[in-house]
Amino acid sequence: MGRVLMLLACLGMSGCFAYRSAANLPRDVAILGDHGRAKSAMARGDLSAAEGLLTAEKYRHRSREVAGMSWGELLGQAAEIVLAAHARGEAVEPEALFQAYMVGAHHDDLPTALDYMTRAQTLLDGGTLREPDEKRRNLVEQRVPSLILYRYLESGGTIDWTSEIEQGYYELFFRAPPPAPGAHDPRDFYRFLEYLTLEDRTWLFDNLPMRAPLDADIWRDDARLHAFSRTLEYYEWYARSGFEGRLDHALNWIRKTDHICAARKRGYDVVPRSEWGMDAAIASGACRPAPPY
Structure with missing residues (x-):
């Protein structure tokens, strides 16, 4: 029965994990669901969803990778959405902006990465962030x-x-x-x-x-x-x-x-x-x- 349920989950969500025990099925379905919703939201350029992905207030089930786009790639898209909104002068949640800067801190270009770290430091020094x-x-x-x-x-x-x-x-x-x-x-x-x-x-x-x-x-x-x-x-x-x-x-x-x-x-x-x-x-x-x- 567990194999049948897993097969149906795979067919219905355009992705699948290697077969695991039925005890893992609820978690795996939750991961697939959050991944699919996050992917769709990033494709739409949804700012609220991007903020939630960066702060982990949304799409929390991401303890495993899913076939296709990685969670890291989704976070990169979320950072792009948040930074673009901030550049346009739109209101952006400070916690999400900080995390977007930290994603940018992994840029391939070293001076660019350091620039994002400096921005993150400035935001952090403002005293409004949690932890x-x-x-x-x-x-x-x-x-x-x-x-x-x-x-x-x-x-x-x-x-x-x-x-x-x-x-x-x-x-x-x-x-x-x-x-x-x-x-x-x-x-x-x-x-x-x-x-x-x-x-x-x-x-x-x-x-x-x-x-x-x-x-x-x-x-x-x-x-x-x-x-x-x-x-x-x-x-x-x-x-x-x-x-x-x-x-x-x-x-x-x-x-x-x-x-x-x-x-x-x-x-x-x-x-x-x-x-x-x-x-x-x-x-x-x-x-x-x-x-x-």
């Missing part, structure tokens, strides 16, 4: 690796995947000899405080717990900061302050074809490995079009 502390923590953890990567690339830094860039962290500790003049130094990416602006560093230290021996007297002084970043104490500070995972996140982000394409269009020096098979797509500019939000 501001949790939102701030999530925003900070997303912004830190993006900001570090952006400043590094903007300063002329190289992400050369044919080099040993991922070994730069260990070379800080083992005090590897300096590279030949003009050669890429994989340690540069990990000396990230040097290419952050003073405003960036102030924001960073205001939002993250930092550990000794790095204090304001050092990070506000470029010369002292430069010297500190070439000591064993810097490596130890880096490890204790939780930046290893954050910079790993930044490097993993810039591995993806779409992100590499967007970075190279900006003129950033990002070099993929030949075995990744990206050369033709990058040379032809045949990257996936950036989302409109």
Whole structure:
């Protein structure tokens, strides 16, 4: 009987999950129903539905993907609807607008993503959003690796995947000899405080717990900061302050074809490995079009 009911549900809702026990049927039907209604509402450009999807006040049954458009794609459409309405001067629910900015923060283009994070920060600082502390923590953890990567690339830094860039962290500790003049130094990416602006560093230290021996007297002084970043104490500070995972996140982000394409269009020096098979797509500019939000 359970198989028959599942078959009818599939036929009636233009989508189906692999057969599961009858105990899961009510949940699966609810997911299919919410997905279908959300998809139709986004296609109509329904602002109220888009706000509800972004804030999870509507279409809450989304614990599994459905064949066809993903929930992530639907959220992207919802963000586009909300941001377009906001740009037209229409009243938009602040919670939905914040979530739309956070969707935009996943844009393939790094400066655009950071711009959305800045907008989200400004809205959050306005003091009208629910659960501001949790939102701030999530925003900070997303912004830190993006900001570090952006400043590094903007300063002329190289992400050369044919080099040993991922070994730069260990070379800080083992005090590897300096590279030949003009050669890429994989340690540069990990000396990230040097290419952050003073405003960036102030924001960073205001939002993250930092550990000794790095204090304001050092990070506000470029010369002292430069010297500190070439000591064993810097490596130890880096490890204790939780930046290893954050910079790993930044490097993993810039591995993806779409992100590499967007970075190279900006003129950033990002070099993929030949075995990744990206050369033709990058040379032809045949990257996936950036989302409109």
